[in-house]
Amino acid sequence: MGSEQDSPVTLPTPVTPAGRDALDAMLRHPGRAVIALDFDGTLAPIVPDPEQARAHPDAVAALAALAPKVASVAVITGRPADVAVRYGGFAGVPGLEHLTVLGHYGAERWDAATGTVSAPPPHPGVTAVRDELPGLLAGMAGMAGMAGMGAWIEDKGRAVAVHTRRADDPQAMFEALRAPLGELATRHGLIVEPGRLVLELRPPGMDKGVALRDYLREVSAESVLYAGDDLGDLPAFATLEKLRTEGTPGLLVCSGSTEVTELSERADVVVDGPQGVVALLVSIAECL
Numbered sequence: 001m002g003s004e005q006d007s008p009v010t011l012p013t014p015v016t017p018a019g020r021d022a023l024d025a026m027l028r029h030p031g032r033a034v035i036a037l038d039f040d041g042t043l044a045p046i047v048p049d050p051e052q053a054r055a056h057p058d059a060v061a062a063l064a065a066l067a068p069k070v071a072s073v074a075v076i077t078g079r080p081a082d083v084a085v086r087y088g089g090f091a092g093v094p095g096l097e098h099l100t101v102l103g104h105y106g107a108e109r110w111d112a113a114t115g116t117v118s119a120p121p122p123h124p125g126v127t128a129v130r131d132e133l134p135g136l137l138a139g140m141a142g143m144a145g146m147a148g149m150g151a152w153i154e155d156k157g158r159a160v161a162v163h164t165r166r167a168d169d170p171q172a173m174f175e176a177l178r179a180p181l182g183e184l185a186t187r188h189g190l191i192v193e194p195g196r197l198v199l200e201l202r203p204p205g206m207d208k209g210v211a212l213r214d215y216l217r218e219v220s221a222e223s224v225l226y227a228g229d230d231l232g233d234l235p236a237f238a239t240l241e242k243l244r245t246e247g248t249p250g251l252l253v254c255s256g257s258t259e260v261t262e263l264s265e266r267a268d269v270v271v272d273g274p275q276g277v278v279a280l281l282v283s284i285a286e287c288l
């Protein structure tokens with residue numbers, strides 16, 4: 001029980017009636033609610049080198065405080081599941097026993113209860129793209145008279161990403177690579193997913209919307225919050241928007257960024273990056 005001296009807990013007011021209804025449903029019946037979150041840009045700040053990304057210092061504590069009070073917490077990410085677990089510091093944390101990490105857009109799954117990753121065989125096109133990408137980038141650099149171009153390849157196991165954040169002109173590099181990477185992906189049966197100064201080549205049918213929908217059905221969720229920051233989160237937003245028309249309350253949260261505005265324009269709540277996401281999770285946990 002709190003005392004009169006306790007600071008009152010304040011929650012942001014969603015800007016849409018559907019968002020307000022969803023937040024109210026979560027607070028009234030938290031044991032039927034799912035909290036679903038992207039990792040990079042949402043729980044972890046964006047950094048120039050993706051291998052140096054780590055969850056916000058207060059993220060794990062916030063999740064551990066909230067998780068026992070709701071039906072489930074899921075992290076949905078394009079990263080390999082084990083990498084997200086390691087970079088997030090999620091393993092072995094009291095309170096997170098029922099956390100699920102859906103890696104590679106749902107192609108991989110890690111459950112805290114078992115501590116193991118389950119996954120199907122990788123798509124053969126990813127191996128072919130991984131082998132060809134260095135030569136393609138080197139050829140483009142040679143044609144442009146630039147050494148290395150500033151593009152950086154990230155091997156994500158079931159996908160391959162090309163980052164341009166380190167280039168002298170990151171946005172120009174990003175645009176220059178879209179067409180050739182699109183042709184390479186098509187040739188090997190993959191698609192290209194653009195993000196915040198990154199182009200990811202991955203198998204079709206893998207997206208956060210599909211992963212989120214399947215997971216919510218599995219756990220019989222009656223309300224859901226989804227938080228994301230990038231273009232790859234738009235399918236998850238679309239899934240929640242559709243579920244709302246079918247009667248499942250959904251709260252759309254944008255981890256704010258000046259690099260991507262599409263999410264903030266559709267969100268019910270916009271917060272200030274991972275720090276704002278953590279503060280929101282803490283506030284919800286305290287309200288429960």
